[in-house]
Amino acid sequence: MSPSRLPTLWRYSLRQTQRRPARAVLTLLGIVIGVATIVAVSVTTQAARRAYREMFEALTGRASLEVVAEAMAGFEAEQAQELMSLPLVMAAVPLIQKPAALVTSSGPIPVTVLGIDADRDRAARDYELEQGHFIGEEPGVLLGHEFASTHGIALGATVRLLTISGLVEAPVVGLLQSSGAARFHGGAVVFMALSQAQRHFDLAGKVNSVQLVLADGAEIGQAEAAIRKRLNVGQTVRVPSDRGQLAQDSLLNIEQILAVLSVVSMVAGAFVILNAFQMNLAERRRQFAILRALGATRLQVTSLLLREAAAYGVAGTALGIAAGMAISLSLTGGMERLLGTAVPSPALTLEPLALAILLGPAMTLLATFGPARRAGRRAPIDDLLGKTPPAGTKMPRRWAAAGLVLITACGLIDMAFIRGWLTPALGRLLLPAAMVLGLAGSVLALGVVLGPLMRLVGAILGPLFGIEGRLAVRQLRRHASRTALTVGALMVAIVITIGPGNEIRSALDNLHAWFDNVAGANFHVLGADTDLGFSLNIVSLPESLGDELAQLDGVERVDRGNWFPVRAGGRQALLIAATYSPDRPEQLNPAKGNPPGVMERLALGEVVIGTALAQSLQLDVGDELELATSKGPRKLRVAGKCNQYHAGGMTVHMQREAAGKWFDLEGAHVFSITADKDKASTLASELKAFCRQRGLLLHSREQLRRNMDRRSAGTIGFLWVLMALVFVVASLGIANTLTMNVLEQTRELGLLRAIGMRRNQVRKMVLAQASAIALASAIPGVVLGIVLAYMMNLPAEWLTGHRPPFEIHLWLLAAALAVTLCVAVVAAIIPADRAARLRIVPALHYE
């Protein structure tokens, strides 16, 4: 519909919007930033979660269940035949699925080797050949077409695979279309004949998975129960995608921070909208009075404004969804690095779409309803005659009252956390809500403290800015509600920089401290880089490698380590079996309050568990943990607890020797090498040559730490960008307020110029206003930021079982203050210039 065909009142709204494009952009930005963050976080989180589901669905094809042994150990292949005899099972497909490393000139690439029975496998999976032929009994592998081309591997080429048997070579006999199982693990799949896989992975006559395609109409639960009766000790039947549970638990913390930030940026956006909308209304009071004089009812005026707000909401939501999808692309990249595995492209599903459609317009209408209603209820006569005081003079008392109610609600939720009245699941849900209530309440309640706050600001700025400073503060105090909203928006920006920023910084410091404790050895030799939670990249290496490494000159000791998913107390957890030395208790990063002698008891076969697992299972030191082992369920005593970042703290730690009793440890997953003193650098070059020759991955402790930082950089970068974005929007709010102030001060400025004030003094006065807003935002912002940081720190104990020590990073406070001041001064440049350039005579006649 062309503008001329729109109804008259729509045309009025449209042209009014076109008249103030900057304000329209600011209002839209407020909505866009809120919606975009919600969408980006929701879509990315879903994509990461979908990664597990789709990955395992791609792998399992038509199979609904799989039978595996604990620690993915091997079992007799004939068991597939026995399972086939069950009436609910249509096909039982034997399979070996093992992590390995594809050794290339650029280093080892983690892959999953699928050993398949070519005849029986098609019952579960479809294969579409792009080139070459399917695998037979002879040596040869199939690769996904896209994966092969990405790594420059052609049909007929020979690939080198690092397995528990060492390096094996095999020709590429066929390339598959990138669909079905060839999409598993981001396409990093190598298919080979079952017999070949059995040979390369030391599983003669064995498989480590039987995938079950159920008969038509068979119920999974019923089938599961029937199958469970046929299982041997140490085996389990499960829905294949359950394997992703551990990865999901690992992501909970980062998801929590993202959720908090996304809702907080929504609040910041809402205040920006409220501020911009209030100014819009203030400027148009006379117009509404005209409409009322012409016979428009209160409801008609309110409806007109709410319709405008809704239009902004819809447009902002549409733009926000688009921006959110764009942001989620880079956030997904960050997640990929964090997880160490491919995450599917973000897709706008119903949930984030519904969330955006609901929240975008709702946030806009919520922020604008009050002002729109008040605009409709104003008596038209004063506005017609221009007798009303300038807009935003008084801060409505109801705001302060509502603010105090919200702060109280936030306090009550926090108290519920502290007293332990909330379950972790409810806590996760309520934590962002509590922070939103607290923040929104603080901004609304600003009116209560604005008077004393501005007096304090005036006292600080007075000596710096002189008379211009006093005039500036007086002008801000005259427009209490407008000032409060601008101060509020900037304050929220400061709060969300200091709050989550402080906690991110603390978490990183804590992560580094943890790393320094647990990665004590100088070098680590692995098959491939590990992933987070999926445990797809854990390449088993021959034990004999450890002996070879120990022979190298400069090696003081070689410790072997294994880690694999287990079921502990019914939950998925990561079992870490290592050589824990009694003289190095820090190796476990022990939690506070552990009794003495933990390391000794660990040596006796007890376990130490991650605090998140302890929290999740409500276990304490001395309790028994039920562990599903290869020899069936076993109850092991908990010797202590430790703070872990592996698998989000869902870990079980055992001495490797003890673990070997309960699980079939196939080789070692890592060799940690401690160098002789003063021989670390010479050993490094020897190790490099050793690993290059065998296709192994060598990481020094420093490299591992850099890798860890690189992995988290994408996600943490996103968080900082988000905070910066809120600052940008807040700065636009300041520019908006200052412009409005300059506009309303036109006559006063003309008068000041007429009695001799210089242009530079006028400029200084506007800059003083900006500085006053910055200072007024910073004082409560810093306090609330620290409170928010504490609030984010506090529930960690209840949510993850591990609360990093709370500390305030002073440099962060200083940086936030500096940025606030810079943002305010930059935002003031144009309004200050406009004020300074006012022509005196027209300014004196300005109405």
Next chain:
Amino acid sequence: MNDGMHTVDVRGLTKVFGAGEGAVEALRGVDLQVARGEFVAVMGPSGSGKSTLLYLIGALDTPTAGTVCIDGVDLSRMDDNGLALLRRQRIGFIFQAFNLLDVLTAEENVSLPLVIDGVSEVEAGRRAAESLGLVGMSGRRHHLPGQLSGGEQQRLAIARALVTRPLLLLADEPTGNLDSANSDQIMRLLCSLAEEHGQTILMVTHDARWAAAANRVIRLRDGRVADEQTLPAARAYPQVVRELESQL
């Protein structure tokens, strides 16, 4: 009591602004009746309460005491929606400052009261064009207020006031922002509306020349009716002006 004969019937109208020591009595028990088809001018010095009287009659403000009846309906008995409906359908306003919406074209401004009243856009456009024709503004219908002269803007405001065919036209210093030539044009227009169309007009002015166009002149002083004068119809402006000026 209202006898039902008057378009406007004001009894004991009092308006106090503010409270306590700072209270200002703008009107002090004003009585006024305006008959259907009558053109009444309200004169008085600044602060005499003439604009306040107009706004109370126009249901833009509420009195402290007294009653205002429009066409027999007591405004004090109406809620806000009822008053809005009254303004929309029965009263046309002409303001000194024109009070046009500057983002709307002349035609859109004129059609606005109809649009607010729920009249279809097509019908509103048709009636707005008619109204613009009545004030000689047909050729400027697509212009924005900012593209028109002061006189044209006021003619536009008159067209808007007339578009709903109101019972009562209230004009607050309609020539206050105009030069003599434009003022003369506007007054001729108002006179023709009164004479040719029988439009009831209540006009506030401080200028005796324009008050002379009315059938009756009421003078306010310090919030009270100080004087009332009925003028003979069909007299030339200069003569009336001279008579009025000699009395001031």
